[in-house]
Amino acid sequence: MQHHSPIVPDPTASREQSLDPADWEELRQLGHRMLDDMMNYLQTVRERPAWQPIPAEALEAMHQPLPEFPQDASAVYEDFVRNVLPYNKNNIHPRFWSWVEGGGTPFGMLADMLASGMNPNLAIGDHAPVHIERQVLDWCKSIFSFPPTASGILTSGASMANITALVVARNQILPQVIRQKGLRAAPGQPLIYGSSETHNCVVKGAVVIGIGSDNFRKVPVDAEYRIKIDVLRQMIREDRAAGHLPFCIVGNAGTVNTGAIDDLAGLAEVARSEQLWFHVDGAFGAVPILLPEFAEQLRGLEAADSLSFDFHKWFYMNYEVGAVLIRDSAAHRDAYSSPVGYLAAHERGLAGGPEPLSNYGMELSRGFRALKVWMLLKQNGIRQYEYLVRRNISQSQYLAALVTTSPDLELMAPVPLNIVCYRYNPGNLDEAALNALNKELLQQLQEQGIATPSYTLLEGRYAIRVAITNHRSTREDFDLLIDATIRLGRSIHPPAQNQR
Numbered sequence: 498m499q500h501h502s503p504i505v506p507d508p509t510a511s512r513e514q515s516l517d518p519a520d521w522e523e524l525r526q527l528g529h530r531m532l533d534d535m536m537n538y539l540q541t542v543r544e545r546p547a548w549q550p551i552p553a554e555a556l557e558a559m560h561q562p563l564p565e566f567p568q569d570a571s572a573v574y575e576d577f578v579r580n581v582l583p584y585n586k587n588n589i590h591p592r593f594w595s596w597v598e599g600g601g602t603p604f605g606m607l608a609d610m611l612a613s614g615m616n617p618n619l620a621i622g623d624h625a626p627v628h629i630e631r632q633v634l635d636w637c638k639s640i641f642s643f644p645p646t647a648s649g650i651l652t653s654g655a656s657m658a659n660i661t662a663l664v665v666a667r668n669q670i671l672p673q674v675i676r677q678k679g680l681r682a683a684p685g686q687p688l689i690y691g692s693s694e695t696h697n698c699v700v701k702g703a704v705v706i707g708i709g710s711d712n713f714r715k716v717p718v719d720a721e722y723r724i725k726i727d728v729l730r731q732m733i734r735e736d737r738a739a740g741h742l743p744f745c746i747v748g749n750a751g752t753v754n755t756g757a758i759d760d761l762a763g764l765a766e767v768a769r770s771e772q773l774w775f776h777v778d779g780a781f782g783a784v785p786i787l788l789p790e791f792a793e794q795l796r797g798l799e800a801a802d803s804l805s806f807d808f809h810k811w812f813y814m815n816y817e818v819g820a821v822l823i824r825d826s827a828a829h830r831d832a833y834s835s836p837v838g839y840l841a842a843h844e845r846g847l848a849g850g851p852e853p854l855s856n857y858g859m860e861l862s863r864g865f866r867a868l869k870v871w872m873l874l875k876q877n878g879i880r881q882y883e884y885l886v887r888r889n890i891s892q893s894q895y896l897a898a899l900v901t902t903s904p905d906l907e908l909m910a911p912v913p914l915n916i917v918c919y920r921y922n923p924g925n926l927d928e929a930a931l932n933a934l935n936k937e938l939l940q941q942l943q944e945q946g947i948a949t950p951s952y953t954l955l956e957g958r959y960a961i962r963v964a965i966t967n968h969r970s971t972r973e974d975f976d977l978l979i980d981a982t983i984r985l986g987r988s989i990h991p992p993a994q995n996q997r
């Protein structure tokens with residue numbers, strides 16, 4: 498930080514000014530303009546490119562020295578409009594299909610404004626916002642058929658939800674003792690099992706909670722990218738024989754690469770017979786539980802000891818909000834509650850009321866992310882989500898059909914859910930050249946602002962990966978993607994003569 502001469506006392510300081518506006522009317526007008534601008538921005542999103550690179554001028558605006566003195570709020574806003582807003586990641590765009598990300602909604606944006614205006618801290622206390630979060634958690638239990646006695650907490654996303662659950666699972670190795678003495682008290686090396694397709698955040702979680710990445714046992718998958726349960730059983734047997742301590746199985750409801758759903762009922766059965774904690778990472782793939790036609794594929798979800806999922810992915814809610822549910826609320830509470838005097842609940846007054854939410858998670862200070870969930874679930878009703886999720890699944894089938902009927906394209910994996918992996922294959926290149934070609938093709942699709950799918954490697958083969966958790970996509974968007982893929986692919990490397 499630069500050092501300047503001592504600041505001259507502000508003559509207005511004697512009036513004990515706060516950070517509230519000196520001129521409320523002026524800020525109100527700016528606020529109305531901001532609201533109009535954002536409504537227009539969202540309404541016209543389809544007219545803009547799916548993505549655009551950040552020009553040097555805008556980048557420069559984001560590399561300025563620390564502001565020292567006040568600036569006009571409208572000047573700050575102009576800076577935002579010119580240099581930040583146009584270069585959004587654009588997961589709000591109808592042809593954004595990268596990673597697994599939702600697009601939010603205008604009403605969600607408004608809900609966030611209300612939450613931010615109220616600005617409550619949900620750590621503790623008797624106030625409406627904590628009751629709203631508890632209401633939302635009760636609704637989650639009802640969606641996923643968890644018992645009313647289960648507990649839960651809203652998190653920033655599925656990564657935090659997974660870690661929150663893994664800590665509870667880990668403590669069950671020796672209830673009370675692990676919490677107090679740490680992992681050295683464990684009578685063996687604790688092990689977690691999940692398929693080789695498990696999201697990296699679970700492995701990261703194993704690292705963060707002191708288990709270690711080597712002790713997340715990656716179980717191989719079958720041709721449909723689902724965990725091989727017989728191999729899992731054998732690995733558990735061998736690890737036990739070697740004196741290790743299996744304690745948790747993680748099932749996938751929707752893997753990040755291909756959307757595969759593990760045999761959750763089978764995993765629940767292994768966990769029960771082996772007396773292990775059964776956690777399900779259902780970040781997005783647990784949401785089709787809303788669809789009666791997915792009941793069989795997701796059977797076993799309701800038997801999980803803990804479940805993580807996101808509202809910001811396939812419930813299309815504004816970032817960030819995920820959730821974890823834990824069947825055994827006492828185990829959950831034991832993992833996170835702490836009897837410190839300054840957080841003790843009282844009988845009455847602000848410190849009375851429901852049990853502090855901070856007894857169920859790592860964070861003490863927490864914002865009011867529950868408000869948008871509450872408002873959006875009310876605005877749309879669960880049936881609207883059922884309809885939209887079903888539409889995304891049928892769009893992925895439509896896209897897969899476009900791929901399989903095009904001689905230039907190749908479907909790279911089964912499409913059980915909402916993720917389509919494909920590549921352009923001109924028929925006259927080796928695997929390394931195909932990888933390079935498809936990577937170039939994807940970059941051109943993005944640079945030209947046509948669409949933003951992402952990518953993955955499936956057994957070393959580069960795939961263009963389209964993950965559809967987008968309530969704005971239409972079938973025409975997928976037609977456009979396929980036309981552009983073929984056009985760009987042919988311009989980079991024309992197909993072999995006999996393939997046309």
Ligand SMILES: Cc1ncc(COP(=O)(O)O)c(C=O)c1O
Nearest residue numbers: 597654655656696698753780807
């Ligand atoms: C299966 C799965 N689990 C966990 C995560 C991590 O979720 P978050 O980004 O909300 O932390 C993702 C993210 O895409 C995911 O696909």
